[in-house]
Amino acid sequence: MSRLRKRGGRWLPVLALACLGVTVAPHAGSAQVKDYKPVTDERLANPEPENWLQYRGNYKGWGYSPLDQITSANIGRLTPMWSYSTGKLEGHQAPPIVNNGVMFVSTPGNQVVALDAKTGDQLWTYKRELPEELVQLHPTNRGVGLYGDKVYLATLDACVVALSAKTGEQVWEKCIADWSDGYYMTLSPLIAKGKVMVGVSGGEFGIRGFITAVDAETGQEAWKTYTVPGPGEPGFETWKGDAWKTGGAPVWIQGNYDPKNNVAYFGTGNGGPWMPDTRPGDNLYATSALALDVDTGAIKGHHQYHWNDAWDWDEVSAPILVDVERGGKTIPALVHAGRNGYLWTLERHEDGKIGFIEGKPYVNQNVFTGLDPKTGRPSYDPTKVPGTNKKLAFCPGLWGGKDWPPEAYNPKTGMLYIPANDNLCSELGGVPITGRAPGEMYVGVTIDEILSSLRFRDGVDASKPVDIGEVQAWDLKTGKKAWTHTFQDSANWGPLLTTGGDLVFGGGTSDRKFRAFDAKSGKVVWETRLNSGVTGVPSTYMVDGVQYIAVQAGWGVDAERMMGGISTLLPENRRPPKMTQGGVIWVFALGKDQTKQQAAAQ
Amino acid sequence: MPDPANRIESGSAAETLSDTSPVSAACGGMDRRQLLALGSAAVAACCLGSSTEAFAGLPAPAAERPKKGDWLVVADAGDHEGKVVTLDMLTAGGAMISAWPVDAETKTTRSGTRFNKVLVVRAEPDKFDESTLAKSVEGVVAFSAVCTHQACAVTGWIPEDAMLACPCHGSLFSVGEGGKVLGGPARKRLPILPLAVDADGMLTVADAFTAKVGPAAQT
Structure with a gap:
């Protein structure tokens, strides 16, 4: 697009119409957005309880809403209010984002739908015309960002698009990388101080990861920071030869933000290619938490969870910002449930530096033999480190203790809730890697090997139902696990939401159920079966005094791949049927009490 | 508006x-x-x-789909890159060749889009169905190199099972059954680029791709 934009960017939407005979412009619905309330830094930092303005509801990454109309006591009345078919297949992962009664939902295929959050009336839709040749390794999107009077989408062809929140019309677009070279985006943008911050995926295509900020008003690039340092930059010494050029460390989950210190925290994926011997060294800043100055993009601090990754353990979930008590002192901390199976607590210094507090396994982990008490740097059991032509087993498996689905923190209970997977291992080995071709897989592990890599942990008796998926609750004050709910014969790929009503919501299992847990006890207090498996991030909001719970159902992407692998380990009579795809937005609220109504009628 | x-x-x-x-x-x-x-x-x-x-320039045969009369040249990097694909380069159960069609009139290699790339393999023709047989020459068949699931480059060739494999999501396609899906998430068979030999014994393209290359249209 860049060539055309230079010649006459403002004609582009019309030109696209002329050339393609299809529309990339929004389809107006029967209703329009009226009285749209602009989103400000202040509102993002202190969201009103009735709104869900970004991916995790707040800058801290909590996935928490103080709304408390729905509780364990009344949740039996939770009923679907309306639903909406997205018309798309594949993994629906984005949260319904809500600003004063207007809901914005992104779907696979880079479609955005605006709906009346109370009635479900469609206000507008936007469909991006994606290049025909685009490879979609992860056909999904994890949500839009809101700022001012615009809606921002990071696209599969590596562009940031700004839409009018009122009409869905495209205001500008800025392509930040070349999609034909394997770069793409699936994350929701982090927006602060007039900057829209996004990162690139493509670690399986031999990319060099980076985070870019563009101006919210114009789309102009403000800064670009590589997650793999180049010559002369700090950390470059952790790479050898030309490996840094294809070093991966992609960023595919929204960062969190500390407005007080003006620092954004991102998580990064594994180094590429997968096998560690292809890129000797620690490989900074792969598998790390990164602290960036929002004004300049400068790296102010980092913590590498594990060095020279060999297991595809992306650590892309940004660490959540929470205060913990240690030795009678309150410490500003970062907490991250690692794909490497360890629960990390890090210290957040004012200058952006990141210190180590503690790390401990929350699922079976047999790779780390210990952590350096000062730095948290793990040491490895060499018999659990696969390599090129070196097939070895390790636990947890390559999808880790927790993949991308976000954990949630509830300040009322003081607990961190983790959608975890346990008792799984992988057996994996690499093949010699050949030359990189733009847009082609550059992994060094065959897809056969990946899809057939899963194993149950030694000692698991697969003749009986096997505990795999979990929701774990950790008391961050004591650092101890408070409760665990386990799912048999199914992984858990369900992002979590927690509320002031002392509830935790999530789906993620192969039985298509969406559930609520009592946040204190872990008891399942409500569940319902949806159209397809739920890997969407749930959100909650309030309109006209009614609290709603919203989530997208629509199975696909890695949840589907991993469940396919688990199925082969189960006896035939316990294998779940192949999940049907197709996206639906579900919205629930408390319905009338049927029992009381019936009693009154008699 | x-x-x-x-x-x-x-x-x-x-x-x-x-x-x-x-x-x-x-x-x-x-x-x-x-x-x-x-x-x-x-x-x-x-x-x-x-x-x-x-x-x-116009026309743009480099990006136009292959047609009858085209021939194939080796796309794989190495000593053979750009050489005309001949039957003797391929053995049953042997290595696969990735190739670009060449426009017979303008001699333009159709490498303007990877949607023109084909994978040429040789398998046992006695295991081919009739339709595949008619599009093959002595067991040599050419398939689109673009996965019909999410447009990844199909790069896997499993000669013992006569299957082509996509490295992204694991879709498997049968060579002998006209690119039929044997496994993985793809729903649409892999298109064939029909082959023939001309009077000089040269391997040529006999017809257009049997179906639209790449995934089904987006909804």
Whole structure:
């Protein structure tokens, strides 16, 4: 697009119409957005309880809403209010984002739908015309960002698009990388101080990861920071030869933000290619938490969870910002449930530096033999480190203790809730890697090997139902696990939401159920079966005094791949049927009490 | 704002723009009909910023789909790159060759889009179904190199099972059964580029791809 934009960017939407005979412009619905309330830094930092303005509801990454109309006591009345078919297949992962009664939902295929959050009336839709040749390794999107009077989408062809929140019309677009070279985006943008911050995926295509900020008003690039340092930059010494050029460390989950210190925290994926011997060294800043100055993009601090990754353990979930008590002192901390199976607590210094507090396994982990008490740097059991032509087993498996689905923190209970997977291992080995071709897989592990890599942990008796998926609750004050709910014969790929009503919501299992847990006890207090498996991030909001719970159902992407692998380990009579795809937005609220109504009628 | 759908149907907006807009040059001054005639890959090059350079000149055989009379040249990097693909390069159960079609008239290699790339394999023809047999020469068959699931480059060849495999999501396609899906998430068979030999014994393209290359259209 860049060539055309230079010649006459403002004609582009019309030109696209002329050339393609299809529309990339929004389809107006029967209703329009009226009285749209602009989103400000202040509102993002202190969201009103009735709104869900970004991916995790707040800058801290909590996935928490103080709304408390729905509780364990009344949740039996939770009923679907309306639903909406997205018309798309594949993994629906984005949260319904809500600003004063207007809901914005992104779907696979880079479609955005605006709906009346109370009635479900469609206000507008936007469909991006994606290049025909685009490879979609992860056909999904994890949500839009809101700022001012615009809606921002990071696209599969590596562009940031700004839409009018009122009409869905495209205001500008800025392509930040070349999609034909394997770069793409699936994350929701982090927006602060007039900057829209996004990162690139493509670690399986031999990319060099980076985070870019563009101006919210114009789309102009403000800064670009590589997650793999180049010559002369700090950390470059952790790479050898030309490996840094294809070093991966992609960023595919929204960062969190500390407005007080003006620092954004991102998580990064594994180094590429997968096998560690292809890129000797620690490989900074792969598998790390990164602290960036929002004004300049400068790296102010980092913590590498594990060095020279060999297991595809992306650590892309940004660490959540929470205060913990240690030795009678309150410490500003970062907490991250690692794909490497360890629960990390890090210290957040004012200058952006990141210190180590503690790390401990929350699922079976047999790779780390210990952590350096000062730095948290793990040491490895060499018999659990696969390599090129070196097939070895390790636990947890390559999808880790927790993949991308976000954990949630509830300040009322003081607990961190983790959608975890346990008792799984992988057996994996690499093949010699050949030359990189733009847009082609550059992994060094065959897809056969990946899809057939899963194993149950030694000692698991697969003749009986096997505990795999979990929701774990950790008391961050004591650092101890408070409760665990386990799912048999199914992984858990369900992002979590927690509320002031002392509830935790999530789906993620192969039985298509969406559930609520009592946040204190872990008891399942409500569940319902949806159209397809739920890997969407749930959100909650309030309109006209009614609290709603919203989530997208629509199975696909890695949840589907991993469940396919688990199925082969189960006896035939316990294998779940192949999940049907197709996206639906579900919205629930408390319905009338049927029992009381019936009693009154008699 | 006027309904965009109406603007398209009328066609007038597009035509007016072709005459007056500063970007008409970027589309080579072509009208919509000419653009559509070029095929979707070329249109993508113009309108969607594809990396192909289909608009360097007209026509653009480098991005046009292969047709009857084309021949194939080796696309794999190495000593054989650019050499004409011949039957003796392929053995049953042996290595696969990735290849570009070459336009017989202009001698243009159709490498303007990876949607033109094909995978040429040799398998046991006695295991081919009739339809595949008719599109093959002595067990040599050419398939589109683009997965019908999510457009990844199909790079896997499992000769013992006569299957092609996609490295992205694990879709498997049967060589002997016309590219039928044998496993993985793909729903649509892998298109064949039918082959023949000409009077000189040269391997040529006998017809267009059996189906649209790449995934089914987006909804």
